[in-house]
Amino acid sequence: xxxxxxxxxxxxxxxxxxxxxxxxxxxxxxxxxxxxxxxxxxxxxxxxxxxxxxxxxxxxxxxxxxxxxxxxxxxxxxxxxxxxxxxxxxxxxxxxxxxxxxxxxxxxxxxxxxxxxxxxxxxxxxxxxxxxxxxxxxxxxxxxxxxxxxxxxxxxxxxxxxxxxxxxxxxxxxxxxxxxxxxxxxxxxxxxxxxxxxxxxxxxxxx
Numbered sequence: 726x727x728x729x730x731x732x733x734x735x736x737x738x739x740x741x742x743x744x745x746x747x748x749x750x751x752x753x754x755x756x757x758x759x760x761x762x763x764x765x766x767x768x769x770x771x772x773x774x775x776x777x778x779x780x781x782x783x784x785x786x787x788x789x790x791x792x793x794x795x796x797x798x799x800x801x802x803x804x805x806x807x808x809x810x811x812x813x814x815x816x817x818x819x820x821x822x823x824x825x826x827x828x829x830x831x832x833x834x835x836x837x838x839x840x841x842x843x844x845x846x847x848x849x850x851x852x853x854x855x856x857x858x859x860x861x862x863x864x865x866x867x868x869x870x871x872x873x874x875x876x877x878x879x880x881x882x883x884x885x886x887x888x889x890x891x892x893x894x895x896x897x898x899x900x901x902x903x904x905x906x907x908x909x910x911x912x913x914x915x916x917x918x919x920x921x922x923x924x925x926x927x928x929x930x931x932x
Contacts, residue, residue, distance in 0.1 A: 781808030866898030875899030887912025
């Protein structure tokens, strides 16, 4: 399975976001990971559809929009309209029936569907929904802020998930050169990395 790198723009310099995006695009990024936080589901506020719309204008990379928000179903259409190529919903914020409905709607629009779960959320919570998703995003930190340390306790979860699921498995939180090997060995193939890529002197080498 191809290993893909998804630089997380939460760690970019927003005063020159277009240049930062071009920098990682030239460095070999496979997609951009965009963390959307609302100050309710997580203790931080980041960006909305307007910023996603302008990001879409300056890059050809697929936009993986990670909705860390309450009532995501009320905002999905706005993010799709802004140019999202992939939408990730958190199982902690939506009922299974609601997720199935959103997944069907997104697939009709040719948008890839992702399901995410926090470090403390068991795989049992998403098992029945795996048939509806293109990828699963495993959080390896408590969501809310960039620059946190990777939690090795999620590695068995990734390994177990891989035995149940053939699609892409993404990992988000504290990803760097020291932990990437273990993550890949456990079965993940998409690495969302923020500060390690955007903070690097040589992003191409970091990727």
